[in-house]
Amino acid sequence: MNSLLKKSILALTMSIVFTTTAYAEPVQNNANNGKTTIESLQINIEKLDNEIETVMKQTDDNNKQIAATEASIKNTQTELQDAEANLNKEKDLFNKRVKTMYINGFDGYLNVLLQSKDIGDLISNTDTLVKLINLNQDTINKYKQNKDLVSNKKDNLVAKNNTLLALKADNEKKLTQLNSAKESQKKLLIEAQAAQNSYSGSDQVALADAFKYLDSIKSKASSNSPSDIDAVIAYATTFLGTPYVWGGTSPKPGFDCSGFTQYVCAHFGVSIGRTTYDQINDGTEVSRSSLKPGDLIFFGTASDPHHVGMYIGFGAYIHAPHTGDVIKISPLTRSDYLTARRVFK
Template sequence: MNSVRLKPKSALISIVIGAILLGGSSIPARADDLQQQLDQSQQQANQLKGNLNAQKDKVSDATAQVLALKQSVQALNNSIAREQQLLTEEQNHLKGLEEQQQKLEDQRQEHIKALGQFLKSNYEDGITTYFAVLFDATSLSDFIDRADKIQMIVGTYSKLQNDIAVLNKSMETQMGLIKQKKETIQSTIQDKANTQQSVQQTLNKQQTVLAQLSSEEKVTLNASVAAQAKVSRIQKLIQQEAFEAANAAKGSDQSSGTNYGGGVAGTVTVSGGAQQIISFGAQFLGTPYVWGGTTASPGFDCSGYVQYVYRHFGISLSRTSEQQYSNGVYVSRSDLRPGDLVFFHTYSSGASHVGIYVGNNTMINSSSGGVSYDDMTNSYWATRYLGARRVIAS
């Protein structure tokens, strides 16, 4: 009997002890699990925070690039509009030249016809030689009359011949003007085509930037661009002017990096010409502006960009814009050609900014917003233009 009663009691004790042991082991297991979940959650939060910061930086960089590219497209479109206006004016001038040429041709034909009629009339009158006419005179009075008639004939003939010779020379000059005008028009058409190609290149660059963003990032980008677009380009340039002046005052050396010599003193022949240099320079559209920068990463300042582009084609330029203003040879604004260096006084009275002239009052340079095209006729650049230097031989 006792053994029967103890068996259930032992079993109960065993069950209780087992339950206690089981319960005791489960408490730390849950704590560890919670700590693990907390660690994982914290890790995910940090990762998300990092992603958000990375996205913010990425969108910020993309915004700066897109703003520079949009501004470049606007400057290039302004250039195309000027080229179209010039093309229309040149075509109208050519039309006027061709009309004048036709009038000269009509006048020449009239003189030739008059000369032909004059010769035909004298031939039908039986006049063979002037001497024969004189010798046939019957009296002194008749001789004088005949001499006057001969003088009139000779005078009329000579005048017609002279008029025709003058018209021929005028027509030859006019044809030269027409040929020159056609060449000018063809050059303008080519400039316009090159500018349109630059616009497309810029748009393609913008698409590349946008393609690197997610849908959410693009939404953020569009909002950022829309907000920053309200700030005028000139205000940003003035802010950069103050930034450069502050760096110069602090003694920050813009000439940081290798100088690559004192810079070319004359002009250099480049295979492919200025257009090849401009096309290479356009590859860096949207590259950030960095004070003292001489490379694409982290970025360029104005003279660092120009030096980098020309060095790629074997042309050595000085480091700073002030030093570059003594490179090459002087060129007047009215004689500017693509590839010339254009200089401006911004935060100082000397040459404190430089860009590459691409034609039709447009330049490509590294300024506020990074590498971009700029319209030299806008109020900021127009009032600060200093001069130009030529380093590429024609």
């Protein structure tokens, strides 16, 4: 085995030990397995990228939920203060009435009764006084119940916020671990890139027809008609050379794999999910033998579709490969091909 492959395999082994997740099967010790080794290294990096992107998205969603919950807590606190103020106001009013009754020896209320003209008037006045007293108490009870409801609402929101904060801390811990794993992958990445050029000699031959096709449609890049697949492919190729960026969804600073396909589709009014886990459910499934330009192609497993690209025809696809790389055209020869989805009709 040559020294370069030895170093690559050693770096791969170290990266798997360092991270909590085994990212690929061990590479066989075979001097003739150089291409498979390089493919395994690249798949490892894609898996790590995908996991980091997932945790980053979870953390971002978490932060939005925390912000919304904290705003709700603030609003609820205001409601609680208003409820307490209203309750205290009614209590004060009730106490003043009771105090007046006590000071006047209940003369005020008694006078009302004594001034009744007849038994019917007495009953009516008595009923009125009872209702007045009950109204005071009912009003206080109503405000007290409202205060209790608002207080319970605040307690539930605080509990929810505490749960979200704990989840945020957990995600940040995962992200730290994954970023540490990323550092351990740097040597792996450098050796993988040194082991092959952007396109090997055999790849150049395989992609010759694809490049001829791309050259013939480049004038259509300014079109935005989703029915013109040539325009879709031409537009996608305008981003060749754009850097891969974790969580990237725009040309600057760059794209991740699913951010790139989402961006291209959105340009033509086609809405698809943000991640590979979302996009693998978009559109309709297509067999590998029925692939057409514009189809999204996925790699990995059903439980972990860690990479996506766009088929351009001629056995090739355009994609944002992994950290440290750029958007490029590659031959569709990978061993971890999973499935394809048609999102352009």
